[in-house]
Amino acid sequence: MDSRLHIIAGFKDGGSYVKDLYVSLPFRVVSVGQRKSDNKLYQMVMSSSPGILVGDHYHLNIELEKGASLQLQSQSYQRLFNMKDKAVQELHVKMEDHTSFAYVPHPVVPHEDSNFQSKANIHIGKNSQIIISEIITCGRKHYGEVFKLKRFQNLMQIYHENKLVIRDNVVIQPDLIPINCIGNLEQYTHQGTLIFYTTKENVDKNNLIETIAEWAEQHKEEMEAGVSAMEDNGFVVRALGHGGELMYNFFLQIQEILWSLE
Template sequence: MAAASLTATGFYENRSGGSFGRRSELYLSSCMRGEKAVLDEVHFTAPFKVMEPFDGEKGELKVMILSASPGIMEGDVQAQHFHVGRGTKLEVSSQAFEKIHKMKDGCARRHIRICQEADSFLYYMPQPAIPFKNSAFDNIVEVKLQNKTSQFIFQDILSCGRTAYGERFDYQYYHSLVQVWREDRLIYRDNTRYAPDILCMEETGMYEGYTHLASLLLCGLQKDNEWADKVRTILETTKDVEGGVSFLASGDATVRILGRQAQQLQELCKLIVGA
């Protein structure tokens, strides 16, 4: 993986620092061998590890990213790159809820790059993130889809903090930029910048009294109005959640759900994807 390709945002010009003395990197690449999808390249540095992949019920290759760290610490800099080869189907998840720990003066940063070839499928579904009190986190996700046959699902769940400890939106900031290109054309851009000291996160238009927010993006799956009606029915008949579904100008779909339990939102996302 070329280091220069990961410095476009300016995040990763310095390769030293952080809990592990250098930038933490992960690279995964898939390809077809005969009729079977395999990982043909796997590279990682501490704290990342990758569990032995296994086949799912629908022919997808399930990959779980492991971490030897208790969570994201001050000064951590992470770079992840996923290449999804032609004809392969991947489901990528993480080991446990992502704890973003308290920070004194600095922040933590992560840059994820995803490249998908034609006739590929990726369901990227990391575990929910929990920003601790005084944490500060910058996250960038860049996705490049070769064409409309490149199917991509992105699931992201962010909590308000450690509610059991009385922490609700006590973090310094949480910045997340997600951009998706198809055939070199930008089709989706979500620039989330939560700063509780500036924004009232509890009010209308934000979390509205809820504790968790799930964001679901579905590209290339040809979802239609009938599917959207099913999703709205699911949301309306599920207790203690609020949400909505909308279509992008490209025809792709996005769903947002507010709730109070991460596991409930995970199950809802799975149900919506399969609707």
């Protein structure tokens, strides 16, 4: 199924709003920020499908006009079902100057023989910031499907002034790269990545990294996490663990402090 979602976040009278919205099956988008008082836009992406099926091609297009702030939320864990071929998702985000975008979705659950390819291209403007993450689980562990997927790939590319500033490529293909080998996931069953990048000049990157490292230390019995600073104002958080819920809540905690930056 070819499925499309297109959101344009506008900015008017000091607040962000949905300027335009188009969805096709199985997508649905609802507002979830009615109780917020920060004049930012909060939208939840929902789906009438139980998961991503073979042949599905998702086209997600997000645009933020100057001054707009948009936080996307997911409805639930994303299941990738058995596939003879593959499924594809393309995310395109265009951010004008003075914008903020955040997307910290629930974990992905790849079923046995699933094959999924995801690609994100993000263009960020001046004095702007982006928070985006992904958590990959081992599959349905209680069904004995521990990394029995065919292949999973998520390629993320962020551009500023038409220059590639971040490229992150996560590939899991157990038949080629043993998942438990040294340098891969080893004994862990869940992997998470959160990317924060900003073109603002007044962000105290080092202080943020220290705060996140302290939070990670509190969960060291259940999860290992590290933060890598970028040359510019940004960083990448990597996490390994045995459960998706703890990692997801950890990323939400990070999102909360980053989202409040002015």
